[in-house]
Amino acid sequence: MAAEVSSGTKDPARADKVGADDYLRIVDIRKEFDGFVAVDDTTLSVRQGEIFALLGGSGCGKSTLLRCLGGFEKPTAGKIYLDDQEMNDLPPYERPINMMFQSYALFPHMTVEQNIAFGLKQDGHKRDAIARRVDEMLTIVQMTKFGKRKPHQLSGGQQQRVALARSLAKSPKLLLLDEPMGALDKKLRSQMQLELVNIIEKLGVTCVMVTHDQEEAMTMAHRIALMDSGRIRQVGTPDEIYEQPTSRFAAEFIGSVNMVNGRIEEDMADYVTIRSPKLEHLIHIGHGVSGFEGQEVSFAVRPEKLSIGKTEPTQPHNKAEGIIEDIAYFGSHSVYHVRLANGTKFMANFANMQRWASESLTWNDKVWVSWGENAGVVLTS
Amino acid sequence: MSGRTQRWTSWAILGLGFAFLYVPVLILMVYSFNESRLATVWSGFSFKWYGELLRDKQMLSAAWISIKIAFLTASAAVVLGTMAALVMTRMGKFPGKTLFGALITAPLVMPEVIIGLSILLMFVSLGQMVGLAPKGIASIWIAHVTFTLAFVTVVVSSRLAELDKSLEEAAMDLGANRIKVFFLITLPIIAPALVSGWLLAFTLSLDDVVISSFVAGPNSTTLPMKVFSSVRLGLSPKINALATLMILVVAVAAFIGWWIMHRDEKRRKLDMQMAAKEK
Numbered sequence: 001m002a003a004e005v006s007s008g009t010k011d012p013a014r015a016d017k018v019g020a021d022d023y024l025r026i027v028d029i030r031k032e033f034d035g036f037v038a039v040d041d042t043t044l045s046v047r048q049g050e051i052f053a054l055l056g057g058s059g060c061g062k063s064t065l066l067r068c069l070g071g072f073e074k075p076t077a078g079k080i081y082l083d084d085q086e087m088n089d090l091p092p093y094e095r096p097i098n099m100m101f102q103s104y105a106l107f108p109h110m111t112v113e114q115n116i117a118f119g120l121k122q123d124g125h126k127r128d129a130i131a132r133r134v135d136e137m138l139t140i141v142q143m144t145k146f147g148k149r150k151p152h153q154l155s156g157g158q159q160q161r162v163a164l165a166r167s168l169a170k171s172p173k174l175l176l177l178d179e180p181m182g183a184l185d186k187k188l189r190s191q192m193q194l195e196l197v198n199i200i201e202k203l204g205v206t207c208v209m210v211t212h213d214q215e216e217a218m219t220m221a222h223r224i225a226l227m228d229s230g231r232i233r234q235v236g237t238p239d240e241i242y243e244q245p246t247s248r249f250a251a252e253f254i255g256s257v258n259m260v261n262g263r264i265e266e267d268m269a270d271y272v273t274i275r276s277p278k279l280e281h282l283i284h285i286g287h288g289v290s291g292f293e294g295q296e297v298s299f300a301v302r303p304e305k306l307s308i309g310k311t312e313p314t315q316p317h318n319k320a321e322g323i324i325e326d327i328a329y330f331g332s333h334s335v336y337h338v339r340l341a342n343g344t345k346f347m348a349n350f351a352n353m354q355r356w357a358s359e360s361l362t363w364n365d366k367v368w369v370s371w372g373e374n375a376g377v378v379l380t381s
Numbered sequence: 382m383s384g385r386t387q388r389w390t391s392w393a394i395l396g397l398g399f400a401f402l403y404v405p406v407l408i409l410m411v412y413s414f415n416e417s418r419l420a421t422v423w424s425g426f427s428f429k430w431y432g433e434l435l436r437d438k439q440m441l442s443a444a445w446i447s448i449k450i451a452f453l454t455a456s457a458a459v460v461l462g463t464m465a466a467l468v469m470t471r472m473g474k475f476p477g478k479t480l481f482g483a484l485i486t487a488p489l490v491m492p493e494v495i496i497g498l499s500i501l502l503m504f505v506s507l508g509q510m511v512g513l514a515p516k517g518i519a520s521i522w523i524a525h526v527t528f529t530l531a532f533v534t535v536v537v538s539s540r541l542a543e544l545d546k547s548l549e550e551a552a553m554d555l556g557a558n559r560i561k562v563f564f565l566i567t568l569p570i571i572a573p574a575l576v577s578g579w580l581l582a583f584t585l586s587l588d589d590v591v592i593s594s595f596v597a598g599p600n601s602t603t604l605p606m607k608v609f610s611s612v613r614l615g616l617s618p619k620i621n622a623l624a625t626l627m628i629l630v631v632a633v634a635a636f637i638g639w640w641i642m643h644r645d646e647k648r649r650k651l652d653m654q655m656a657a658k659e660k
Contacts, residue, residue: 070554071554072550072553091553091558092550092553092554093553093554093555093556093557093558094556097554098554098555099550099551099554101547101550101551102547103545103547105547105548105550105551107548107551107552107566107570108548108570109569109570118552118555118565119555119556122555122556122557122561123556150652152649152652152653152656153652153653153655153656154656155656155657155659158656166551166555167554170555170556
């Protein structure tokens, strides 16, 4: 994974560079604070024009990594290249990178126009060129009417648009978003997520965002890096991360999941069976996995991939009997919490396709949950 | 206890508190209009002591010296105090930081007598060693800056500490180097703290008598020193008149300051409500 970086030439890895696949390269970045390792030897590549999300809980190192990109933190070790230019020794004000801060950080003593013009002024552009660019940015974020206002005269959503316009005004090579929706209420959030993506994609700017909100990452990003305690656990598109988690951590972090531990009983090229002490019946996987007989594994299956019903399924495996302990009604679907005789709990989603259809199943009903042979994943780590 | 007596009691306590604070001042102001030469015997209403005060050349020149010193002190203390506050809040960790912080704020708790004496000793030894000791106004100025510096540092660094650091980072991110960030972003935002630090230093310098007495030479008698020495020769209603004028000036200035802040705050709240309603 980690690329060798020798000193001397400007970019030793340039030879095997393919297109703009690694427009931004983060190579073995490590950041320590007084002995605490915030980012642990992380290597990442981001494509040109991509929206890339760093997703993780608080303290996972995602913000530190973002601040290293912005130049606000100096990495303890490792290199950052953007468009083949090394960034490490450049101060924030010399990097072709702009950031939208979580608090928006709009200058309170300046108007919206002055805020957007600030970066352009620092570059010493002509006055009328600046005015034209400011108008252009205000049009893009649909804030032309508000140019003369001060930040405190704007609502949260409007402030965010101004912050975005300000960070895009200098046409940066890389845009950083720090928890972009963190300061908005939930309803505005989903609207702004799509709007933000539209603007960023229209301008074609490469973007790295940080978020703790999996829905936000899945809605906005083309690819996601899942981070945990300073390390990247998985990189992939939203559906790869959701449907093919490679670790227990990934499966549990994104969405909800039913997980049971077991041991591989039969390891064939085209199918695998797993015996779990928690389940009466075998788990049958309809494809081969990279494992060996007797190996300890976890089996993870999402609640929406489970079927629930009162009659016993005809298949000999992939099923369990229990009673309904709890029903959570979400409007569009309900989640049934089913408890097996040995105490193991399963969650099964049930789409409410007809009004009152869910009435047929209720508390303390004896039910069967079952799943298809390709519904779940086998996790070894 | 019934609600009524409770309310009555709290009003009474409030009244007592105000009386404790302001009755002496009121008495002083009333007696400034006393016709009599005796400060404590009322004989009739008159403005005569105000006239006397304005004809007192010594008193007026002392007042002028005091204002000059206070102005210079406040200006220098704000510059140095802001620099010290920046070091404390923006420099990160460096060896001796805690010691530096303690030394900066020590004059807040150090007795003025000691500050005055030590500065006098320093000036004397400077004079002996290099033959160049500051005299008159300059010596009081230096001494006053030394002790007001601490107050300015405390005021400014508390404002800097609560300033959203991402504002400065955003400015840097947009291409401003550290010096530009300070003058274009930090300074305008912390300006109110600088103003209050300046006013604090100004008043502290204006009413200091202990430190000034130690370091003042001939021809640099400040107003508080003059008042102090004339009171020792007997209470003069002229002093009451002077005090009343000073209270008036301070009260008007404080009221204008409060009114401007109150108006801005109200306007700001209204703006924010309007913005929230729009969308």
